[in-house]
Amino acid sequence: MDVRSNSSLLNWFKSSALLCLLFSFVGCGSSNPATYKITGKVSYNGKAVKNGTIMFVPEGEGSPATGELNGEGSYELTTFEANDGARAGKYKVSVQVFPGADEGGGLPGQEFGNKKAPIPAKYGQAASSGLTAEVKDGENAPIDFQLK
DSSP, X not given: OOHHHHHHHXXXXXXXXXXXXXXXXXXXXXXXXXXXXXXXXXXXXTEEOOSEEEEEEESSSSXXXXXXXOTTSEEEOBSSSTTOOXXXXXXXXXXXXXXXXXXXXXXXXXXXXXXXXXXXXXXXXXXXXXXXXXXXXXXXXXXXXXXX
């Protein structure tokens, strides 16, 4: 091999290494579909539903979104990354509150014992809750649910 071919080969390796390094810093970006920030509040008979979970289940294909209900009944949805929102589309919605949650505790699977469930059981399944929501492209107003 002559000096020119070694030099060309060396330049090719340097260029390839530089490109690999560049791609490792830049990455390919997020491959997740677009999501839109969704917040809201859940109440039952005028009182905040606290310490539970709300789930938006897509009516068609798509990814569900969930949010934790805080002590004031507020939530912010997550689909792929924390608090990223939900994809545009129509959803059926469920709300689950765990035993003892009205006192700030409780885990799934615990019994309610002598206590009445904080909300009617029908709200625990998207198919029976009767709750629906629509997420639109762009900015969305808060989506509140007043359960009865």
